[in-house]
């Protein structure tokens with residue numbers, strides 16, 4: 001029978017590399033020749049260990065998983081999780097697990113490595129843990145609950161990552177390193193010193209040259225660590241991160257060749273001393289080296305695929321250059337970073353003690369080639385240096401220029417200077433040539449290049465380089481980046497805005513009839529409809545609940561509430577400036593109790609009530625409006641909050657009434673529809689307790705008035721606001737903000753925050769000052785007038801909706817049945833409801 | 837959880853409803869948008885999203901209200917549009933598009949929502965098996 005005549009290939013270990021091999025087998029059609037079985041000791045299917053720490057930041061096992069739950073089954077691969085292989089019988093070509101024996105024709109060892117725990121008496125005490133698997137992290141989280149302090153033993157890469165995790169779990173954290181400096185493998189003593197300073201500044205204690213002798217009961221904490229000099233340190237929790245060791249025990253026991261210091265010896269085809277058995281990933285020892293990174297493991301997996309399918313690919317070693325952010329500190333290491341492997345090499349060093357940046361280059365004796373580099377504190381030159389190193393590009397005449405601070409344009413190695421062979425993504429082995437090939441084969445944007453080549457889908461370190469190469473190659477092929485907002489309009493948002501204003505168009509249907517692309521059905525889509533809805537609102541400010549506008553809105557705007565992941569909505573009344581009366585607080589509490597709403601103080605100084613059912617929204621808002629609340633537009637691309645500090649009214653340092661100003665501003669601009677949401681902050685003095693400099697509009701009180709900052713952003717890509725005007729009086733402040741915001745509303749792209757708009761604005765801040773402060777375009781009056789119209793036409797959308805039976809009809813769970821959606825199920829946690 | 841991680845390829849084509857009966861009236865619909873309706877079928881109760889596109893060649897659509905990517909009943913609250921020539925609705929949660937005509941997910945071939953035959957009988961909306 002053809003099925004049984006297929007070869008049996010068994011992969012031991014379902015880590016990153018073992019999984020990559022399965023993917024390679026699937027993608028290359030190899031499964032037609034073989035039955036593949038995978039054994040994984042962990043209970044989870046393969047997950048992204050490189051980003052393991054994100055587990056503590058809310059990415060759960062499902063989000064870290066490297067494939068969908070049904071991936072193996074749907075490709076006919078047998079996957080046994082929680083089933084460790086116990087022994088291998090090479091003569092019989094079988095292996096054993098606790099559940100049975102399995103025959104193989106080929107075996108692949110992908111068992112990875114385990115964290116090394118130094119043989120210190122007491123290292124097995126409760127609360128002594130390691131940092132490698134999801135289960136390890138669960139154990140750390142659990143132990144941290146009853147701990148106040150934590151220690152990481154080992155100041156290498158992973159040790160610092162573990163220290164960051166402990167810090168994130170609110171433990172007072174210390175790192176203990178045996179060597180005289182942190183990260184001894186990657187940095188030299190100068191870099192190590194700088195790194196120490198930076199990390200200590202974050203509140204993590206760093207103890208170097210410490211060898212732990214024993215761990216015993218502590219007096220004040222759970223454990224006491226005793227060092228070689230009898231000094232002691234007490235702590236509640238210990239994480240060992242003193243290096244990794246290959247999991248070569250299975251291989252050892254069945255007599256495969258093992259390296260002196262561990263690791264299963266492999267040849268260039270990834271075969272062990274038994275050609276029927278291959279080894280890949282961190283368990284494999286190639287040319288006396290273990291590669292503790294994922295990219296070389298992936299290359300071994302590709303080689304293994306070739307070996308298993310009769311190809312002749314070879315593994316020829318891998319570059320161990322790395323770039324990382326540890327505890328928020330950039331660290332980069334390229335090639336021979338210490339300069340120890342190249343006698344005669346010359347060193348260039350740059351150290352800036354003020355900004356705490358250290359850069360070192362190791363250059364060949366003739367000054368022409370980069371052999372290695374080391375960066376601490378700033379990785380901005382990493383990509384450029386790596387390209388010089390990896391591609392043997394000749395260095396500029398003054399190599400030092402590469403690491404010296406730049407006053408003008410940085411001499412980054414432009415994508416056109418890279419040779420075709422330049423490795424762009426080392427995780428997936430993607431060169432510049434393969435990117436060009438993908439583009440020539442039809443990929444026309446970054447997303448499709450990523451999809452076709454898988455570049456930048458591994459560790460992600462190459463993302464910015466990839467983007468610049470793709471942009472450059474597209475431009476070189478004359479591909480004009482299509483700025484059309486979507487298939488329905490061949491216009492940008494800005495062009496649509498001008499059309500609406502000039503022609504006085506008041507509805508979407510009129511706009512699409514006159515200006516829509518002819519090839520479509522003129523229904524629009526979820527891109528152009530909300531964008532046009534926002535433009536119409538900022539021009540005319542008609543209620544968004546009017547029949548003509550309803551179909552334009554996303555559900556959030558339609559129901560004037562943010563939809564949550566289980567289909568319920570949130571309710572966020574406006575609490576201008578963050579000031580609220582006790583009476584109103586009581587009402588919020590009562591409404592939350594009555595409708596079973598989860599209550600939370602938001603990051604925007606107001607109160608969010610979550611879990612409201614569609615059909616309850618009008619009643620909830622009825623009660624809130626009755627008590628004097630109005631909508632907070634938490635759902636709209638519009639003014640969100642004006643955060644304030646307590647200011648001169650109460651604070652001993654305050655020089656102006658920041659709360660009063662915040663309330664005035666919030667009431668002035670509430671309801672303004674914009675390309676994206678807008679946030680303000682007002683601080684009463686330069687101590688800046690309202691964090692105004694992280695807002696779109698930031699205002700800081702001075703002795704003489706107000707300083708205005710613009711275009712700040714928190715969120716995904718934080719940006720400091722820039723000082724725009726100083727010592728404004730109240731009236732001048734309103735006028736300037738009126739003009740600024742209207743200019744933004746008119747000219748920004750859809751979903752462009754002020755920060756991104758500003759960065760794309762030709763002429764930059766100076767141009768903006770010319771237009772707004774010096775009225776260089778002569779449109780100041782018009783912008784102010786237009787803003788005044790919006791302000792004058794403000795009405796609370798919720799008040800409008802609950803007094804209109806036609807609008808209320810929409811707030812029904814079902815048009816033909818009054819029951820609530822029975823599939824919304826809540827459970828209780830910390831005394832409140834949340835989605836089950 | 838990511839959208840792709842929870843998606844389940846439940847492919848249920850045109851579920852059976854009892855032959856023709858009134859579901860709701862025309863005035864319950866919202867032009868160029870959706871509303872949800874409750875429907876008893878021989879397989880048990882289900883929830884239907886009704887979309888009304890007055891003036892278009894086909895004016896009325898009925899499609900599963902359940903969004904397989906988020907597991908929430910929300911499809912009726914998505915934005916209606918047309919993509920590559922077909923009328924679609926965008927899920928309000930993770931924004932996948934579904935063709936109103938046959939329930940096919942535009943982003944993922946393996947996912948199709950159930951659809952029903954619906955029509956106007958005078959001022960009423962009729963649904964059929």
Ligand code: SRM
Nearest residue numbers: 562570601602603604606608634640713714715716717753
């Ligand atoms: C409720 C709240 C979190 C909290 O519990 O504190 C929150 C919740 C949401 N935020 Fe936020 N953000 C909240 C304060 C913030 C802040 C802090 C602040 O405003 O001071 C920030 C960073 C500051 C900033 O925006 O510059 C913030 C940056 C974001 C971003 C990233 C924006 C960016 O430019 O990078 C998004 C995503 C987006 O808008 O595209 C986002 C999006 C969201 C959404 C709308 C995500 C979504 O689409 O479902 C969340 C919906 C809430 C809901 O359903 O009601 N939220 N969000 C906060 C509501 C504040 C309020 O009272 O209105």
Ligand SMILES: Cc1cc2nc3c(=O)[nH]c(=O)nc-3n(C[C@H](O)[C@H](O)[C@H](O)COP(=O)(O)OP(=O)(O)OC[C@H]3O[C@@H](n4cnc5c(N)ncnc54)[C@H](O)[C@@H]3O)c2cc1C
Nearest residue numbers: 013015016017040041049084085111112281282292293294
């Ligand atoms: C916190 C952390 C951060 C990291 N950061 C980076 C980074 O930024 N960049 C980078 O390149 N690398 C990083 N790494 C290293 C990277 O994760 C590894 O190089 C990679 O996971 C190695 O893959 P592997 O498949 O060889 O081993 P693993 O991913 O460890 O997988 C081996 C699997 O085999 C299983 N197994 C072992 N023995 C058996 C048995 N007898 N039977 C069945 N199953 C068995 C194990 O349980 C494990 O699941 C990091 C690692 C950690 C822990």
Ligand code: SF4
Nearest residue numbers: 645651654684685689
């Ligand atoms: S910013 Fe100044 S005025 Fe406001 S609370 Fe802080 S110290 Fe007081």
Ligand code: FES
Nearest residue numbers: 425427458459460
């Ligand atoms: S280098 Fe890791 S994803 Fe490209």
